[in-house]
Amino acid sequence: MALLKFSRRAIIAAGAAIAFATSAIPVTAQTPDDVLVVGQIAEPKSMDPATVTAVNDFRILMNIYDGLVRYKDGTLEVEPSLATSWNISDDGTVYTFKLRNGVKFHDGSALNADAVKFNFDRMLDDGHPYHDTGPFPLSFFFSAITDVSVIDDMTVKFTLNAPYAPFLSNLAYPTGLIVSPTAVKKHGKDFGRNPSGTGAFKFGDWRSNEAVVVEANADHWEGAPNLNAVVFRPITDGNTRTAEMLAGGIDLMVEVPPLALSQFQGDGYTVHEQAGPHVWFLILNAKEGPFADVRVRQAANYAINKEAIVNDVLEGTAAVAAGPTPPAFAWAYNESLEPYPYDPDKARELLAAAGADGAELTFYVTEGGSGMLDPVAMGTAIQADLQAVGLKVKIETYEWNAFLGVVNPGLEGKADMAEMAWMTNDPDTLPFLALRTEAWPDKGGFNSGYYSNPKVDELLEAARASTDQNERARLYQEMQTIVQEDAPWVFVANWKQNAVTSDKVGSFSLQPSFFLLLDGVTKN
Amino acid sequence: MIAYIIKRLLSAIPVLLGISVIVFIIMALIPGDPATAILGSFATPENVEKLNRDLGLDKPMIQRYFIWLGNMLQGDFGRSFSLNKDVLDEISERFGATLVLAGVSFVLCSILGVVAGVLSASRQFGITDKLITLSVLIGISIPSFFLGMMMILFFSVQLRWFPVSGMWPIYGARDLSALLSHLFLPALALSVVATGVIARLSRSAMLEVLRQDFIRTARAKGLSEARVIWRHALKAAMVSVIPVLGVQAGFVLSGAVYIEMVFQWPGVGRMLVEAILKRDILLVQGGVVFVAACYVMFNIVVDIIQSLLDPRIKT
Numbered sequence: 001m002a003l004l005k006f007s008r009r010a011i012i013a014a015g016a017a018i019a020f021a022t023s024a025i026p027v028t029a030q031t032p033d034d035v036l037v038v039g040q041i042a043e044p045k046s047m048d049p050a051t052v053t054a055v056n057d058f059r060i061l062m063n064i065y066d067g068l069v070r071y072k073d074g075t076l077e078v079e080p081s082l083a084t085s086w087n088i089s090d091d092g093t094v095y096t097f098k099l100r101n102g103v104k105f106h107d108g109s110a111l112n113a114d115a116v117k118f119n120f121d122r123m124l125d126d127g128h129p130y131h132d133t134g135p136f137p138l139s140f141f142f143s144a145i146t147d148v149s150v151i152d153d154m155t156v157k158f159t160l161n162a163p164y165a166p167f168l169s170n171l172a173y174p175t176g177l178i179v180s181p182t183a184v185k186k187h188g189k190d191f192g193r194n195p196s197g198t199g200a201f202k203f204g205d206w207r208s209n210e211a212v213v214v215e216a217n218a219d220h221w222e223g224a225p226n227l228n229a230v231v232f233r234p235i236t237d238g239n240t241r242t243a244e245m246l247a248g249g250i251d252l253m254v255e256v257p258p259l260a261l262s263q264f265q266g267d268g269y270t271v272h273e274q275a276g277p278h279v280w281f282l283i284l285n286a287k288e289g290p291f292a293d294v295r296v297r298q299a300a301n302y303a304i305n306k307e308a309i310v311n312d313v314l315e316g317t318a319a320v321a322a323g324p325t326p327p328a329f330a331w332a333y334n335e336s337l338e339p340y341p342y343d344p345d346k347a348r349e350l351l352a353a354a355g356a357d358g359a360e361l362t363f364y365v366t367e368g369g370s371g372m373l374d375p376v377a378m379g380t381a382i383q384a385d386l387q388a389v390g391l392k393v394k395i396e397t398y399e400w401n402a403f404l405g406v407v408n409p410g411l412e413g414k415a416d417m418a419e420m421a422w423m424t425n426d427p428d429t430l431p432f433l434a435l436r437t438e439a440w441p442d443k444g445g446f447n448s449g450y451y452s453n454p455k456v457d458e459l460l461e462a463a464r465a466s467t468d469q470n471e472r473a474r475l476y477q478e479m480q481t482i483v484q485e486d487a488p489w490v491f492v493a494n495w496k497q498n499a500v501t502s503d504k505v506g507s508f509s510l511q512p513s514f515f516l517l518l519d520g521v522t523k524n
Numbered sequence: 525m526i527a528y529i530i531k532r533l534l535s536a537i538p539v540l541l542g543i544s545v546i547v548f549i550i551m552a553l554i555p556g557d558p559a560t561a562i563l564g565s566f567a568t569p570e571n572v573e574k575l576n577r578d579l580g581l582d583k584p585m586i587q588r589y590f591i592w593l594g595n596m597l598q599g600d601f602g603r604s605f606s607l608n609k610d611v612l613d614e615i616s617e618r619f620g621a622t623l624v625l626a627g628v629s630f631v632l633c634s635i636l637g638v639v640a641g642v643l644s645a646s647r648q649f650g651i652t653d654k655l656i657t658l659s660v661l662i663g664i665s666i667p668s669f670f671l672g673m674m675m676i677l678f679f680s681v682q683l684r685w686f687p688v689s690g691m692w693p694i695y696g697a698r699d700l701s702a703l704l705s706h707l708f709l710p711a712l713a714l715s716v717v718a719t720g721v722i723a724r725l726s727r728s729a730m731l732e733v734l735r736q737d738f739i740r741t742a743r744a745k746g747l748s749e750a751r752v753i754w755r756h757a758l759k760a761a762m763v764s765v766i767p768v769l770g771v772q773a774g775f776v777l778s779g780a781v782y783i784e785m786v787f788q789w790p791g792v793g794r795m796l797v798e799a800i801l802k803r804d805i806l807l808v809q810g811g812v813v814f815v816a817a818c819y820v821m822f823n824i825v826v827d828i829i830q831s832l833l834d835p836r837i838k839t
Contacts, residue, residue, distance in 0.1 A: 037694060042798070046608045053562055135578040137562050140571060192608045208609075208617060209790035211694055231694055235788050236798065239673060244688045246681045401556025401803055404567055408560075433568075444570045 034228035036505065036523050038516070039241045039250040043209055043234040046192030049177035050123050050136045054370075055423070058174040059254065059516035060212055060232050064106075065177035065197030068097055068116070069168055071513050076277060076329055076425065078168045082111060082178055082198065092163030092467040099154045103221050105180035106202040113156040117148045118181040120158075130184050133191055138175040163465040165472055166426035173425045174515075200225045200519035209234060225519040226507075245269075245500055251523060252508065253500045254516065258315035258374070264500045272499045274510035277328045278371055279321050279430070280421040282382070282490035285411040287450035290361065290391075295354040297487040300417075301340035303347035303389040304382055310493050313377045318493040323480040324435065325427050326494045328512040331469060332427035334477035337484060339491065347389040360392045364407055364418035369400030371421035373495060379419060382490075410441035410448045418448065421495075423514060427476050432460050435483060451488030525831075532827055536820045540813065544596075547812040548589050551805045557581065558605060561803040579605060581805075592809065602806035606799060611810040615792060619814065621691055622791035624703075625710055626780050630773055633715035633722055637772075638758075638765065640719070641726020646753050648731060656723065664720035668779055672713040672786040679709060689788035710787040714779055718772040725768045729761040736760075763834045770826035774819055 044057045049065055052058070068083040083097040103111040122130045123139040144164040149157050160167065170176060183196035195203045200222065201214035212232040218224040233250060235241040238257040245253045246263060256264070256271070264271050284291040284300065291297050306320040322339040325332060351357055365379035366372055376397065383393045396415070398406060407418045422430045432439070437452040439445025456479055463475035484491070501508050506522040559575035560567040576582050583591070595602060601611035644656040680688040686709050692698050693706075733739065734757055742752045781793035788794070792811055799807040 032695065035695075043607070045606055048608075051608070053566070135575055137559075137571070137575055138566065140566075189608075208607075208614070209794075210690060210692060233690070233694065235689060236794070237785055237788065240676065240689050240786060240788055243676045243681050247684060247688045249688050249694075399556065400801075401561045402554075403556075404560050405556045408567055409569065441569070444568045446568065 032228070033504075033524055034226075035231060036227050036229075036252060036518065036521060037231045037233060037250045038518075039235050039244055039253040040232050041234070041238075041241070041255050042236055044212060044232075047195035047203060047206070047212075048133065048192035049174045049179065049197075050119070050139070051134060051192060052174070053137050055514055058514075060214070061174050061177060062199075062515040063201045063230065063518050064195055064199045064203055064214060065174075065179065066103075066199050067172055067174075067176045067178060068099075069172045071172050071511065071515075073517075074509070074511065076169070076512055077331065078172050081172075086168075088467050092165070092465065093160045095158040095160070095167065096151065097156050097158075099156065100221060101154065103198050104219060105182065105196050105198055106217060107180050107183050107186075107196040109180055109182040111178065111198055112153050113150040114153075115181050116156045116178060117150055118184075119178050120145060120148045122184065123175075130188070133184060133189055136175075138173075141170040141173060141175050163467065165464050165466055166428040169426040169428075172513075201230060204229065220519070222519070226522045227518065230518055245502075248502070251502050251505050254497075256498050256500050258317045261315060261317070261498070268503050270501050270503070270505075270508075272501065272508065272510045273317075273496045274498075274512055275319060275326070275328050275494055275496045276423065276512050276514045277326050277425065278421065278423045278495040278497075278514075279324065279326050279491070280318070280371070280373060280378075280419075280493040280495065281321065281324070282492065283407070283411065283418045283420050283449040284488060284490065285416045285449050286452075286488055287412055289416050290354070290356045290359040291416055291449075293354045293356065294486060295350040296356045296359070297490075298340070299347040299350035299354070299356070299389065300386065300391075300490050301487050302343045302350070303391075304385045304490055304492070305342045306339060306492055307342060309378055309381050313374055313381055314493065317498060318373065318495045321491040321494045323484040323491055324431055324489065325476060325480050328494070329427040329476075332473050332476040334480040337480055340484075340487075344385075344389050351390060357390050358392065360394065361386070361416040362414070363393050363395050364403065364411075364415045365395050365397045366400050366403040366419055367397060369403065369421075371423050371495065372400070372419065373421070373493070375419050378492070382492075407448050408441065408446060410450065412450065417490075420448075420489075425513065427472075428460070428464055431456075431476075431479060431483070432464060435488065436460055449488055451486065453482060453486055456482055456486075528831060529824075529828060532824045536817075536824065539820055540817055543816045544593060544809070544813050545589070547809050548592065551803075551808055552585050552588075554803075556803055558803040558805055561801075562605070592806070596810070596813070601810035604799070604804050604807040606802040606804040606807065611806050614795065614807065615811055615814050618790055618792045618795050619818075621789060622777070622780055622784070622793060624691075625707065625714065625783070625789055625791055626773075626776050628707060628711045629714040629718070629780075630776050632711060633718035633772065633776065634769055636715070637719045637722025638726045638762075640723040641765075642730055642753060642758060642761075644723065645727045645730030645734065646749075657727075660720040660723045663716045664724075666716065667782075668713050668717055669782040669786050671716060672710065672783055675709045675713055676786070691790050710783050710789055713786075714776060714783045717779065718776050721775075722765070722768060722772055726761065726765050729764045730757060732764075733757045733760045759833075763830070766826060766830050766833065770823050773822055773826075777815065777819060 040056055042056045044060055045052050049061045066081045069078040070081040072079045082100050084100050086095055086097045088095055121128045123136045124142060124145060144160040145158055146161045147159040151157050180196035184191045187194045193206060200217055200220045202217045204213035204215040206212045213229060215229045216225050235244055241253055242260040244250045284297050286292055310318045310320055320339045322337040327333045366375045379395055383395055386393045411418060424430050434446040435451055436457050439447040440450055441448055459475045459479040463472045466472050497510055497514050499510055504523050508521045511517060558579060559572040563571055604611050604614055607614060640656050644653045647653050676688055679685050687706050691706050693702050739757055742756045780791060784791045784794035785797060796811045
């Protein structure tokens with residue numbers, strides 16, 4: 001009996017504890033009306049646009065900074081931003097930009113030609129006094145620049161070592177965003193935590209692993225944004241991010257896990273989708289083994305049921321890819337291209353003709369990684385499809401960084417095929433780095449399957465040297481037709497980026513660039 | 525006593541050195557380097573080499589180890605390249621969060637575990653015993669991260685009693701009640717398995733003790749049953765329970781990794797997971813050495829407490 005007293009006391013204590021805990025229940029996470037809370041996928045690395053590489057960081061930075069040019073709403077074509085106009089020399093090597101008057105950085109200093117020069121010299125010149133604020137991993141986007149000179153206060157001239165058509169598009173990329181030289185000089189290496197740009201929002205606060213807060217810039221050259229502030233919360237786990245969205249802790253969530261999309265079908269949420277400049281493909285080893293024969297490479301393209309992959313594995317969050325260039329590059333995309341149909345019989349025929357029946361293949365699969373979608377499930381589906389036409393596929397799985405370590409140096413002597421995905425900002429980038437003969441791994445490129453076609457090389461060189469968009473478009477379209485026929489890759493999917501907003505959020509749309517632009521967004 | 529403490533402290537030095545060597549070698553041998561992780565798809569051999577040079581990773585391994593060790597002994601853990609921040613600043617900022625979570629869970633599982641074990645032993649084969657044994661079995665069998673996710677779905681999404689994730693509200697006061705409401709679910713999820721383990725051990729330790737002569741003597745003296753159980757028997761049983769508490773502290777600390785991921789708790793466990801995926805060598809190495817040092821210290825404290833409870837251990 002005496003014991004019971006104790007347990008009764010214990011029960012009372014436990015009850016008190018629960019009462020205490022529940023009394024602590026907050027008036028759940030109601031955020032102010034004019035503040036947008038965004039669920040991000042990770043803690044950002046830095047707010048210095050020249051030093052970062054992740055889309056996750058870009059989503060914040062595009063709202064704090066402006067570049068000389070930017071992508072037109074809903075497209076991947078450039079339009080004026082901090083530069084109001086520019087002209088390109090006939091040989092395509094000199095770009096002269098007129099800057100917008102009266103633009104000020106958030107720290108009060110003025111945007112002028114000296115500031116622009118400072119930005120590019122800091123990245124590109126090893127001897128620059130603030131070069132030590134790097135490293136600048138994507139500075140090779142601008143490696144064609146040999147000189148940046150100030151013509152007058154509001155005019156700046158870039159000289160390139162050769163014509164380089166993607167230059168303007170690269171300037172619109174976050175690596176080209178213009179930072180305040182005054183702030184870099186003041187904060188040095190800590191500029192990344194004390195950023196200052198010209199964008200629609202100015203930096204407010206960065207609480208590590210909790211939130212980055214940006215506040216409206218009332219003096220923005222396009223007028224103040226509608227929102228008072230935006231809070232970016234890093235929520236790494238996709239399920240937890242979904243739960244936060246359902247519980248009302250965030251207003252906008254990016255990268256919704258495909259299986260969670262059905263949670264947001266009802267009223268109260270809007271699901272946004274936008275195809276981007278992304279392509280998911282299999283690199284085929286065209287140098288040795290069965291895939292050295294073009295018929296076997298085509299057979300793989302026929303054998304794999306891409307519809308099933310995008311609809312069943314990816315739950316409709318991607319579209320079937322037809323060729324090496326994503327349709328998001330509308331101006332450069334070859335509309336006449338049809339994806340390889342799913343045709344196992346045709347595949348078997350081609351394999352028989354090539355004498356590759358029952359060939360054994362080694363297939364590198366990654367566990368995850370940037371833009372890789374659901375690589376293990378996709379790899380398994382692909383394995384089954386190839387098995388069905390008589391190819392024996394052995395999967396080897398690697399963690400993402402290890403995967404890049406084995407795939408980027410080339411597949412020779414190791415594997416017959418490997419998964420890969422790219423997101424780029426210009427139709428030049430991926431084929432130039434991954435399909436040319438000059439881009440074989442031993443020459444420093446990403447052509448890990450050793451594809452080589454002199455005609456493709458020629459088209460890509462010509463497209464890079466041309467500054468006429470129509471001419472470039474024609475060259476890229478021709479390249480796509482040849483590459484599709486040659487099948488150095490299995491073209492699998494183009495990812496549709498997604499996001500969910502609550503019904504309080506208005507005027508939001510995703511961009512094909514995958515950036516998150518919030519200056520027009522409202523919340524009530 | 526002092527000599528014993530000094531001896532235990534000295535024995536920690538080779539352990540920590542060993543850990544520093546192991547974590548360094550693992551990070552050096554693990555496939556994929558930081559430059560590849562930073563550059564992602566843009567990791568050409570040329571870019572990788574340049575960035576590795578910028579990051580100081582082009583020196584020979586042995587030399588890098590001694591540079592790192594030397595700097596660390598002077599309190600310089602280096603700079604994290606995934607966070608662009610001093611490693612020690614980051615660790616100390618986040619260790620506090622882990623300490624709150626793991627500390628509360630540890631206290632929770634120690635108290636609940638011991639009380640459940642004692643109650644269950646003192647009514648062996650009774651209904652209380654059976655209920656407790658069954659709950660313990662269920663608790664031990666549920667992976668804590670799964671339990672955490674289910675708790676979020678039920679208590680946060682459905683009932684909206686507690687916030688889903690994080691440690692502090694984005695807006696509003698950062699006071700004790702705000703902290704407790706964020707802490708409640710993760711601390712509970714983290715303590716469940718350890719509670720089960722401790723309850724089982726306390727139960728068997730108590731059963732052992734309750735059969736001994738001095739308990740019969742105590743009862744014969746006419747002491748109340750409560751006094752017999754909670755004073756006499758429990759003190760004797762604690763000698764075998766306390767070392768288990770030490771082990772469970774390690775378990776709670778390592779379990780915090782999962783729970784911190786699920787609840788997005790800004791602690792050192794989540795920091796390490798993210799740092800490993802980004803190949804942030806200095807942050808991983810510094811973090812592991814730091815956590816190991818804390819764990820070693822904690823075990824020394826447990827040993828000392830034990831030697832106080834049972835003087836035979838010292839010799």
